Amino acid sequence: MADPSAAAQRQLESIAALERGELPLAARDRIDQLRGPDAPWTSDLSVAELAAVRHAGFEPVGMVMGSSVFRIAAQWGYSTVFGVGATGGAIQTYACPHGYGYYRAGPDHRYGYNWEHTAYEQGVVDARDLALARITQEARDLDAHGVVGVRLVRRHLEGVGNALEFTVIGTAIRRAGGPHLDRPFMSHLDGVAFSKLIHGGYVPVWLVIGIGAVEIDPGCGTEWLLRSWSNVRIDQVSDGIEAARLLGISRLEAEIAAADADGAVGVDVDFATHEVSNGGILVELVSVGTAVCRYARDPLDEVPLPIMRLR
Amino acid sequence: MTVAAHPRADAALHCLATGGGERHQGRRFSSDLSVDEAVLLKEIGYEPLGLVVGSGVYHIGYQVQSWGSNQEMAGLTEVMYAARTDAVRRMERHAHSIGGQGVVGMKLDVRLDRGRENLAEFVAIGTAVANPTVRSTRLWLSDLSGQDLYLLIRAGYEPIGLAFGACVYHIAHQGLSTWLGQATQNVELGNYTSALYEARELAMTRMQDETRGTGAQGIVAMRIEQASHIWGSHIIEFLAIGTTVAVAQSGHQTLDPTMVLPLNDADIALTDGPTH
Amino acid sequence: MSQLPPPPPPQAPAELEGLPKDALRRLSELQGKDALFTSDLSVNEFLLIKEAGFHPRGLVVGSSIYHIGLTTKSWSSSQEVQSLTQAMYAARELAMTRMEEEATVLDADGVVGVRLDVGFYEWGRGTAEFLAIGTAVSAEDGGNWKTPEGKPFTSDLSGQDFWTLLQSGHAPLGLVLGTCVYHVAHQGMFQAMGNIGANKEMGNFTQALYEARELAMERMQDEALKLKAEGIVGVQIQEKSHVWGSHTIEFFAMGTAVRKLPDRTIETPKLVLSLDR
Numbered sequence: 001m002a003d004p005s006a007a008a009q010r011q012l013e014s015i016a017a018l019e020r021g022e023l024p025l026a027a028r029d030r031i032d033q034l035r036g037p038d039a040p041w042t043s044d045l046s047v048a049e050l051a052a053v054r055h056a057g058f059e060p061v062g063m064v065m066g067s068s069v070f071r072i073a074a075q076w077g078y079s080t081v082f083g084v085g086a087t088g089g090a091i092q093t094y095a096c097p098h099g100y101g102y103y104r105a106g107p108d109h110r111y112g113y114n115w116e117h118t119a120y121e122q123g124v125v126d127a128r129d130l131a132l133a134r135i136t137q138e139a140r141d142l143d144a145h146g147v148v149g150v151r152l153v154r155r156h157l158e159g160v161g162n163a164l165e166f167t168v169i170g171t172a173i174r175r176a177g178g179p180h181l182d183r184p185f186m187s188h189l190d191g192v193a194f195s196k197l198i199h200g201g202y203v204p205v206w207l208v209i210g211i212g213a214v215e216i217d218p219g220c221g222t223e224w225l226l227r228s229w230s231n232v233r234i235d236q237v238s239d240g241i242e243a244a245r246l247l248g249i250s251r252l253e254a255e256i257a258a259a260d261a262d263g264a265v266g267v268d269v270d271f272a273t274h275e276v277s278n279g280g281i282l283v284e285l286v287s288v289g290t291a292v293c294r295y296a297r298d299p300l301d302e303v304p305l306p307i308m309r310l311r
Numbered sequence: 312m313t314v315a316a317h318p319r320a321d322a323a324l325h326c327l328a329t330g331g332g333e334r335h336q337g338r339r340f341s342s343d344l345s346v347d348e349a350v351l352l353k354e355i356g357y358e359p360l361g362l363v364v365g366s367g368v369y370h371i372g373y374q375v376q377s378w379g380s381n382q383e384m385a386g387l388t389e390v391m392y393a394a395r396t397d398a399v400r401r402m403e404r405h406a407h408s409i410g411g412q413g414v415v416g417m418k419l420d421v422r423l424d425r426g427r428e429n430l431a432e433f434v435a436i437g438t439a440v441a442n443p444t445v446r447s448t449r450l451w452l453s454d455l456s457g458q459d460l461y462l463l464i465r466a467g468y469e470p471i472g473l474a475f476g477a478c479v480y481h482i483a484h485q486g487l488s489t490w491l492g493q494a495t496q497n498v499e500l501g502n503y504t505s506a507l508y509e510a511r512e513l514a515m516t517r518m519q520d521e522t523r524g525t526g527a528q529g530i531v532a533m534r535i536e537q538a539s540h541i542w543g544s545h546i547i548e549f550l551a552i553g554t555t556v557a558v559a560q561s562g563h564q565t566l567d568p569t570m571v572l573p574l575n576d577a578d579i580a581l582t583d584g585p586t587h
Numbered sequence: 588m589s590q591l592p593p594p595p596p597p598q599a600p601a602e603l604e605g606l607p608k609d610a611l612r613r614l615s616e617l618q619g620k621d622a623l624f625t626s627d628l629s630v631n632e633f634l635l636i637k638e639a640g641f642h643p644r645g646l647v648v649g650s651s652i653y654h655i656g657l658t659t660k661s662w663s664s665s666q667e668v669q670s671l672t673q674a675m676y677a678a679r680e681l682a683m684t685r686m687e688e689e690a691t692v693l694d695a696d697g698v699v700g701v702r703l704d705v706g707f708y709e710w711g712r713g714t715a716e717f718l719a720i721g722t723a724v725s726a727e728d729g730g731n732w733k734t735p736e737g738k739p740f741t742s743d744l745s746g747q748d749f750w751t752l753l754q755s756g757h758a759p760l761g762l763v764l765g766t767c768v769y770h771v772a773h774q775g776m777f778q779a780m781g782n783i784g785a786n787k788e789m790g791n792f793t794q795a796l797y798e799a800r801e802l803a804m805e806r807m808q809d810e811a812l813k814l815k816a817e818g819i820v821g822v823q824i825q826e827k828s829h830v831w832g833s834h835t836i837e838f839f840a841m842g843t844a845v846r847k848l849p850d851r852t853i854e855t856p857k858l859v860l861s862l863d864r
Contacts, residue, residue, distance in 0.1 A: 004666075007666060007667075008664065011664075011665065011666075011791075011794060011795075011798075014794045014797075014798060015790040015791060015793075015794045018788075018790050018793055018794060018797075019790060024793075024794050024797050024798055024801070025798075026797065026798040026801035026802055026805070027797060027798075027801045029801075029805060030801050030804055030805040030808065033805060033808055033809075033812075034808065038812075038815070039808070039812060040808065040811040040812060040814075040816040040817055040818045040819060040844060041817070041818035041819065042804065042807065042808055042811070042818065042819040042822055042842065043818060043819060043820055043821075043822060043842075044821065044822040044823065044824070044842070045820055045821070046748065046820070046821055047744060047748040047749075047751045047752045047755070047820055047821065048748070048751055050752075050755060050757075050820050051751055051754070051755040051853055051856075052856070054755065054853055055853055055855065055856065056317070056319070056320055057314075057315065057317030057319070057320030057321075058320065060818060063804060063822060065797075065800060065801070065804075067793060067796055067797045067800070068788055068793050069788070069789045069792035069793045069796065070786065070787070070788050070789065071786065071787050071788070071789050072786055119786060122786060123786040126786055126788075127788070130788060145324060145327075163789055163792065165792075165796065167796070169800075169824065175314070175317075175320050175321075175324060176314040177314050178320070178321070178324045179324055179325060179328040179329075180328065181324070181327055181328055185327060189346055193345070193346040193347075196346050196347065196350055196858075197346050197350070198319055198320060198323050199319060199350075200346070200349070200350035200353065201333070201353070202349070202350075203323035203324070203326055203327055203332075205327070210341070225370065226370065226429075226430065228370070229372055230370065231369065231370050231371055231372065231373075231386065231387070231390040232369065232370055232390075233367050233368065233369050233394070233397070234368045234369065234370060234430070237368040237430070238366065238367045238368040238432075241366055241368060241432060242364075242365075242366055242401075245364050245366065246364070249341060249361070249362050249364065252341045252362075253339060253341050253361065256339050256340075256341060257339055260330065260334075261334075261339070262334055262335060262336075262339055262340070263339055263340035263341060263342065263359060264340070264341045264342065265342060265344055265345070265346055265349045265359075266343075266344070266345055266346060267341055267342060267343045267344075267362065268343070269343055269362070269436070271422075273424055281424070287341070287343075287362075289341065289343075293326055293327065293332060293334045294332065294333045294334055294336065295322050295323050295325070295326035295327075295331075295332030295333060295334070296319070296322055296332065296333055297333045297336070299353075299354060300350070300354060300858065302857075302858065303354075303858075304351070304354075304461075304858040304859060304860040305569055305857060305858065305859045305860065306462070306566045306567070306568040306569065306859075306860050306861075306862050307568055307569050307570070307571045307859045307860065307861055307862065308568040308569070308570050308571070308861075308862050309571060309572070309573055309861060310570055310571065310572045351860075458860060461860070462860065462862065566862065568862050569859075571859070574631045574634060574635055574747065575631065575747060576629050576631050576632065576745070576747065
């Protein structure tokens with residue numbers, strides 16, 4: 001029954017739609033179906049979440065998704081690909097303690113550099129932006145006020161170069177008769193947490209991400225410390241890691257500001273180190289959270305009740 | 312279809328639609344607090360300020376002089392203690408710089424870099440908080456969660472700081488003759504018992520020493536962690552760590568808990584979000 | 588418009604001439620007013636199901652062994668593997684129908700805590716066992732909880748969730764599922780390697796993964812529409828390659844379709860703070 005040429009044609013149309021910034025055909029079909037009269041809503045809310053979302057005055061309208069597979073520009077050291085200073089990415093420099101040479105004057109005498117991987121950082125942010133734009137489009141098409149329980153899939157695809165898949169998926173919710181929002185809110189908090197947030201005086205705004213990636217390319221002074229037996233602080237490595245952490249946090253704060261929000265809650269901090277082929281270390285801090293706005297200052301309607309569980 | 316009235320939901324959406332509400336009344340914050348923690352801390356007057364972090368990478372290799380004896384590795388104890396203190400100081404400086412009065416949910420970790428021998432990152436991370444109605448220059452640290460801190464303050468206590476003590480100990484490689492001699496008997500290995508005993512006691516004593524002069528009246532949620540990090544099984548670090556507290560001016564308050572019998576199979580109550 | 592309709596429901600139980608004899612004998616022991624009941628419910632789940640006004644009747648199972656091998660043609664394009672989609676669909680439907688059959692024998696009103704497992708055996712390459720297992724329950728007040736077709740309802744909700752669902756004014760209708768087995772092209776490597784210094788979206792891969800998930804979800808929606816459900820709760824989306832290698836992936840969506848119960852309101856939950864954990 002399936003006509004292969006028709007299927008291929010459909011795929012091409014979907015890809016073209018994606019490039020135009022629209023949704024692929026399969027997504028449009030499904031959303032249209034959800035909008036139909038008497039169409040059941042879908043949700044990955046648990047029953048407790050469903051009750052909590054209803055209790056907060058909202059109702060589910062459908063599951064929504066956004067996805068993007070993104071090719072990230074070359075990730076290995078700037079020193080191997082571009083040569084020194086080609087991109088001006090060094091944020092910290094460590095001179096050879098013996099006063100020798102410039103970069104790689106010899107195997108035992110060379111400068112150390114900490115580089116920021118700006119292309120990689122930007123690639124992750126771009127892929128996230130595309131995925132969020134698509135889930136927003138799906139939510140908007142359903143006249144939703146926001147999406148709760150957004151799960152985030154960030155993974156490297158097997159055997160496809162430097163491909164990064166970024167997928168977000170969650171349940172769109174709506175308050176009947178509520179004001180129109182130009183941009184529905186996005187939250188990675190589940191339905192129960194969403195309900196508590198609303199009752200606590202905050203409203204979710206946007207999914208924010210802060211990423212800092214720094215490659216530490218050790219100089220001879222650092223190498224010497226690494227090989228010695230003295231138990232001391234290794235400044236270059238410490239500085240590189242601290243730089244990555246602070247970059248990650250400050251980017252997160254910049255995104256919160258850009259979302260016109262007051263802060264972020266439930267931030268998940270993921271820190272990883274990778275070995276790089278030229279003997280360096282790539283350190284990466286990725287923090288993901290929900291930016292929130294404060295809409296009321298009043299305390300909770302009732303003080304939490306301390307309980308003792310009888311097991 | 313009629314929609315049930317819900318002033319909070321309407322106010323929340325109105326804030327998003329118009330950019331109004333109470334937004335931007337404080338400093339922007341980033342925190343790794345869960346929703347429960349953020350809401351509860353707000354109830355006791357604390358606002359989150361931001362994620363604060365301090366870290367340092369240290370070389371923690373060792374050379375053993377004598378394999379046969381049980382003894383403290385004083386050099387390693389010193390570097391482990393100094394590295395942790397340094398990470399905490401850096402985090403404190405970060406917290407001070409954004410106007411923090413306290414740090415909650417603090418974690419003090421040692422991360423090993425598998426690719427590089429003898430390297431360890433010591434990292435202190437937490438969320439800085441402040442109570443805008445209170446003037447205070449003192450900074451307290453605590454590894455308690457937001458929920459625990461809420462209960463602590465509601466019960467009439469205040470956190471003073473974090474106390475920890477470390478001891479790195481070398482456990483002797485047992486000689487062949489002793490092994491053969493004891494193989495058929497069930498006896499206490501007195502030297503090992505006393506070695507591990509001593510190491511733990513030393514760690515706890517050092518932790519207690521840290522509280523002196525801070526005004527603390529006690530240590531809660533104390534624990535002893537033990538780890539061999541990169542050294543192999545015969546060298547063990549014992550770390551005693553906890554939050555020091557004192558009774559606040561209001562004195563101890565009773566919480567008078569209600570007894571409940573949960574019907575959940577998971578250990579989370581129905582009204583408790585699975586967010587943490 | 589949907590690209591292809593979900594496969595027709597199989598007339599499976601007829602093929603097997605109903606349930607195996609052993610099953611009927613086991614179920615006969617569970618019938619009657621004061622009969623023994625079996626279930627894999629925990630004590631708390633049992634108590635909450637009783638609280639909700641239901642009585643557990645017995646553990647019901649359905650199983651189907653299906654060949655799901657990959658017949659490789661030339662895979663230079665990303666496309667749905669329709670033969671596999673249909674096999675995965677049919678095998679699960681068969682297992683579920685048999686489980687429902689067992690529940691019907693017990694004259695149960697529904698099945699709760701349904702799990703759908705796929706197991707592989709070493710003796711059969713490309714052969715998988717699809718297993719549906721759950722606890723049949725009957726309403727104590729004799730109310731009508733069955734689906735519009737008069738069959739017992741099915742749901743993957745736990746006893747706690749079942750109670751909460753009824754409290755919040757909903758009742759389960761049936762388990763709904765949608766699946767799509769998709770092949771992601773091997774080609775595209777050259778495309779991927781070219782222009783390596785720039786960040787760029789890979790449209791063909793995005794489209795392939797996007798479409799596969801959307802198709803699975805749309806088919807699940809179709810099933811709920813047929814049941815005249817109000818909505819679907821607890822949707823899980825699984826992505827598994829089973830035995831096919833990393834380029835062929837099954838996107839499987841499953842949830843419980845629910846309907847509204849008249850005149851029930853949600854009780855305001857109380858905020859509590861536990862002192863003992």
